[in-house]
Amino acid sequence: xxxxxxxxxxxxxxxxxxxxxxxxxxxxxxxxxxxxxxxxxxxxxxxxxxxxxxxxxxxxxxxxxxxxxxxxxxxxxxxxxxxxxxxxxxxxxxxxxxxxxxxxxxxxxxxxxxxxx
Amino acid sequence: xxxxxxxxxxxxxxxxxxxxxxxxxxxxxxxxxxxxxxxxxxxxxxxxxxxxxxxxxxxxxxxxxxxxxxxxxxxxxxxxxxxxxxxxxxxxxxxxxxxxxxxxxxxxxxxxxx
Numbered sequence: 001x002x003x004x005x006x007x008x009x010x011x012x013x014x015x016x017x018x019x020x021x022x023x024x025x026x027x028x029x030x031x032x033x034x035x036x037x038x039x040x041x042x043x044x045x046x047x048x049x050x051x052x053x054x055x056x057x058x059x060x061x062x063x064x065x066x067x068x069x070x071x072x073x074x075x076x077x078x079x080x081x082x083x084x085x086x087x088x089x090x091x092x093x094x095x096x097x098x099x100x101x102x103x104x105x106x107x108x109x110x111x112x113x114x115x116x117x
Numbered sequence: 118x119x120x121x122x123x124x125x126x127x128x129x130x131x132x133x134x135x136x137x138x139x140x141x142x143x144x145x146x147x148x149x150x151x152x153x154x155x156x157x158x159x160x161x162x163x164x165x166x167x168x169x170x171x172x173x174x175x176x177x178x179x180x181x182x183x184x185x186x187x188x189x190x191x192x193x194x195x196x197x198x199x200x201x202x203x204x205x206x207x208x209x210x211x212x213x214x215x216x217x218x219x220x221x222x223x224x225x226x227x228x229x230x231x
Contacts, residue, residue: 009157033218045207045222091159103167103213104175105150105220109159 006108023092123223140208149191
């Protein structure tokens with residue numbers, strides 16, 4: 001069965017430092033996608049980065065990069081040069097596909113990141 | 118600008134009431150999802166729909182039902198609200214996997230059942 005695991009309920013990082021948020025997943029499908037979303041205290045869900053199961057290179061978007069290790073089934077988010085505005089909940093998520101009635105998006109339990117000056 | 122709109126930001130209902138949470142998207146997306154979010158549990162999928170009148174159970178469908186009569190609208194129904202359904206409810210929509218990547222979320226509905 002599809003499953004996402006985030007083992008870090010909370011993380012602290014000093015401003016300008018890098019931080020890694022862990023995510024492992026379980027799926028029997030060969031075709032899937034992995035996502036990270038950010039949820040600030042305002043509650044909105046902000047899409048950060050995506051990695052497809054067939055992508056050979058790790059995804060990067062600005063200060064965000066996804067450390068994809070397929071054999072280990074891990075998809076860790078790396079935030080470089082942390083900023084105070086990065087303080088938020090971070091969710092890892094996965095979609096399997098492309099069969100229509102199994103194309104569901106599931107989430108992990110989240111990691112609360114706090115950036116301090 | 119893409120948009121997913123949930124009908125209410127806050128709702129207070131009584132135990133035993135029938136509750137409707139509405140979600141509308143304007144992006145012509147095939148997929149729509151309902152989640153509930155609780156502290157320490159993340160987002161848990163209640164139901165999703167991949168086409169009009171089509172629905173699939175998620176991980177926690179008990180006590181809920183859904184309706185999708187039109188492509189743009191996906192309703193979550195609590196047949197008889199209970200206090201353990203007090204939660205934040207999030208709706209999302211997306212293209213089919215392979216046709217698009219990210220899901221877009223509504224602003225959430227905080228439901229309190231008293």
